[in-house]
Every structure is written in C-alpha cells, then in structure tokens.
Amino acid sequence: MQQVLTLCAAPGALAADTVAAAVELLKEHAGRVEEPHWLAPGEAADIGFEADRPDRALAALRAALESLPVDVNAGPTEGRRKRLLIADMDSTIIVGESLDELAEHAGIRDRIAAITARAMRGELDFEGALRERVGMLKGLPATTIDTVIDGLQLTPGADVLVATMKAAGAYCALVSGGFTPMTGAIRARVGFDEDRANTLTVADGALTGTVGEPILGRDAKLATLKELCAARNLPLGSAATVGDGANDLAMLEAAGMGVAFRAKPAVRDAAVFRIEHADLRGLLYLQGFSASDFAAPRT
Structure with missing residues (x-):
C-alpha cells in the first residue's frame, strides 16, 4: 500500500x-x-x-x-483527508487547563493543578479526580466563569485547523472533559459545529462544588466518535481525533487519524500519530493539505 x-x-x-x-x-x-x-x-x-x-x-x-x-x-x-474532527479542548485547542484557571481565582491553583496533571497522565480515575477538584471550588462566585472565559487563549493553528477542515466539508466537534460554558465560548470563537462537555452546578450565584452526571470522560469521548461517525455514515477511519490526556486515548486509538498533541508521555507513546513541535496546523499537513490550501479563520 x-x-x-x-x-x-x-x-x-x-x-x-x-x-x-x-x-x-x-x-x-x-x-x-x-x-x-x-x-x-x-x-x-x-x-x-x-x-x-x-x-x-x-x-x-x-x-x-x-x-x-x-x-x-x-x-x-x-483516505488521508478526514471527514470528521473531534478535538479535546484543554491543553489542545486552548492553552492550559480551564479548571486550573478557575482554581487560580479560588487561590488553590497549585493544589488543583497537581491533581489535574496526575489525571491527565492516567494516574488517577478521571471521573473521581474531576469530582474532587470541582468540590474544592465550592462557593466560588459564578461570575468567575466569565472571567476565565475572557482569558482563554487559543493554541496556535486551532482556528486554521477548524476553518480548513470545514471548508473541505468536514464536521468538527469539540468534546471536552471540561465545562460547557468554556466549550460553548470556544465553539463560537473557533467555528466548531458542536461542543460537548460537563456541567458545573450553580446555586445562589456560586458554584455548589458538584458536577452534573454522568461525567463526560474517556468512554464518553469514544462513544461520541462512534455516534458522530454513524450519524454521517462514516467509518471510524474517516475521522481525525486530537488530544493530550489519558481520557483522550480511547478516541485517539479508534479513529483513522488519532493525534497525540504535545501529549502526556503515556498518551504520546500509545498514539500512532504525534505532534510535539508543530502547532495544530500539523493535523492539516498530516492530511496532505498545503499551506496554500488553508482557509482563513473566522474573525
């Protein structure tokens, strides 16, 4: 071949x-x-x-x-050109972890970031680690979410990746173990067709310290890949997935092009495709797009 x-x-x-x-x-x-x-x-x-x-x-x-x-x-x-893109958000489409940014405003960034890092390396159960971290944010003003959203930075190449794949006819979904306010904002900013994530429970203007169930984690990301392929009559081989953490690994392994992007060591070593040095436009090069093919991102 x-x-x-x-x-x-x-x-x-x-x-x-x-x-x-x-x-x-x-x-x-x-x-x-x-x-x-x-x-x-x-x-x-x-x-x-x-x-x-x-x-x-x-x-x-x-x-x-x-x-x-x-x-x-x-x-x-x-089959290099893929018809579906499923992307993780934190440390993939955006720089850093949105939950860690919430923790910054609560004055406990170091404590939560340490748990985040272990969960993304696969050392902790993702669902349990998420509940623990959200629990530590109980009482944080809900307005903090908007402050964090305003400060989110796109990873270089994210907007070009989505714009180019959509221009070529692909469907693009943002699927995150993070939270819907952030994924909704990034979906609108970058141009994803849809976003899926977890929900933060708010009452009386503050975070309650709980997350909506069921939690969107590793299994849910894989299920989303299969669901979106089936809905479009696409084989899994026609999909591209990208992520950096242990909860992304199942969807990376199942897709035709699963890309570990500046990923944790265990994820990088398990993935067939890996990007450590290029930005997210590297996913376009892996599909055979030339720079002259790139679509202009939304402004």
Missing part, C-alpha cells in the same frame, strides 16, 4: 537537509521512495513510499531524527 511520510515543524524549523536525509534513510527501509513534496517551505513536507513494514520504517526514521525539532509521522495515502 502506498504510504506517505510527513515531516512538520515550527515555521522555519524544517531544513531542506533534514528532508533530504529523511529520503536517504527511508530508502534503507522502503522499496520505493518518491521525491519530497513541500507542503509549506521550511515547515512541512511529504515523502511518498512503499514498504512491506511501514511501521518499522517509521520507527527507524523517528529514532534517527529524534534529536531534531521535527515531527515524524506516516500513514496510508488513501
């Missing part, structure tokens, strides 16, 4: 010499290697190839180039 190796990096960080070296290395593990095709000068390039064991070829290339600030991924040429 025809395969394609995609190299991508931060703008200006992918040298022509690196691409040339990748071609030569690939020749040692593949029967046929094509000339590189630049998707964005200094940023991303495709190299088509055929190999009996493309997984071994990929592993060899990753090992050889691991000291360079370059993402190395490979997959079949057929």
Whole structure:
C-alpha cells in the first residue's frame, strides 16, 4: 500500500537537509521512495513510499531524527483527508487547563493543578479526580466563569485547523472533559459545529462544588466518535481525533487519524500519530493539505 511520510515543524524549523536525509534513510527501509513534496517551505513536507513494514520504517526514521525539532509521522495515502474532527479542548485547542484557571481565582491553583496533571497522565480515575477538584471550588462566585472565559487563549493553528477542515466539508466537534460554558465560548470563537462537555452546578450565584452526571470522560469521548461517525455514515477511519490526556486515548486509538498533541508521555507513546513541535496546523499537513490550501479563520 502506498504510504506517505510527513515531516512538520515550527515555521522555519524544517531544513531542506533534514528532508533530504529523511529520503536517504527511508530508502534503507522502503522499496520505493518518491521525491519530497513541500507542503509549506521550511515547515512541512511529504515523502511518498512503499514498504512491506511501514511501521518499522517509521520507527527507524523517528529514532534517527529524534534529536531534531521535527515531527515524524506516516500513514496510508488513501483516505488521508478526514471527514470528521473531534478535538479535546484543554491543553489542545486552548492553552492550559480551564479548571486550573478557575482554581487560580479560588487561590488553590497549585493544589488543583497537581491533581489535574496526575489525571491527565492516567494516574488517577478521571471521573473521581474531576469530582474532587470541582468540590474544592465550592462557593466560588459564578461570575468567575466569565472571567476565565475572557482569558482563554487559543493554541496556535486551532482556528486554521477548524476553518480548513470545514471548508473541505468536514464536521468538527469539540468534546471536552471540561465545562460547557468554556466549550460553548470556544465553539463560537473557533467555528466548531458542536461542543460537548460537563456541567458545573450553580446555586445562589456560586458554584455548589458538584458536577452534573454522568461525567463526560474517556468512554464518553469514544462513544461520541462512534455516534458522530454513524450519524454521517462514516467509518471510524474517516475521522481525525486530537488530544493530550489519558481520557483522550480511547478516541485517539479508534479513529483513522488519532493525534497525540504535545501529549502526556503515556498518551504520546500509545498514539500512532504525534505532534510535539508543530502547532495544530500539523493535523492539516498530516492530511496532505498545503499551506496554500488553508482557509482563513473566522474573525
């Protein structure tokens, strides 16, 4: 089967010499290697190839180039363009964790951030960790939610990713273990077709310290992937998913292109596709989009 190796990096960080070296290395593990095709000068390039064991070829290339600030991924040429995108929000579409930002206003950021980090590494049960952290926010004024929303920062490339995939006909969903006020705001800002997340319970103008049940976690993200594919008569292979934490891993493993984005080590190691150096436009390069194909984000 025809395969394609995609190299991508931060703008200006992918040298022509690196691409040339990748071609030569690939020749040692593949029967046929094509000339590189630049998707964005200094940023991303495709190299088509055929190999009996493309997984071994990929592993060899990753090992050889691991000291360079370059993402190395490979997959079949057929079906590269995906028709569905499901994205995690915290530390993926936005910078940082929205729950940690709420904790900042409660003066307990360090305590909650430590639990968040362990949960995202898969060291704690996600649902239990979420209940514990929300419980620590009991009494926080509900107006704090709006303050946090105003300060949310998009991860570079998030708006271009969604705009380009939608322009190509894909359906884009934001599915988060975070909270609906934040996902709703980011959905509207970036242009996702829908958002799903957990609910924070509010009474008398303050957080009650409880979260609505059932909690949207790892299983719910996978179920959403299957539901949205079925609703559009798409195989799972036609979907792209992206996330960074342990609660994203099931949907990353099930999708045709599951991308661990600057992910926790266990998630990065388990995922077939990984992006550590490029921004979220890297998901577009993995689908064969050139920079000239990118759609303008909503203003």
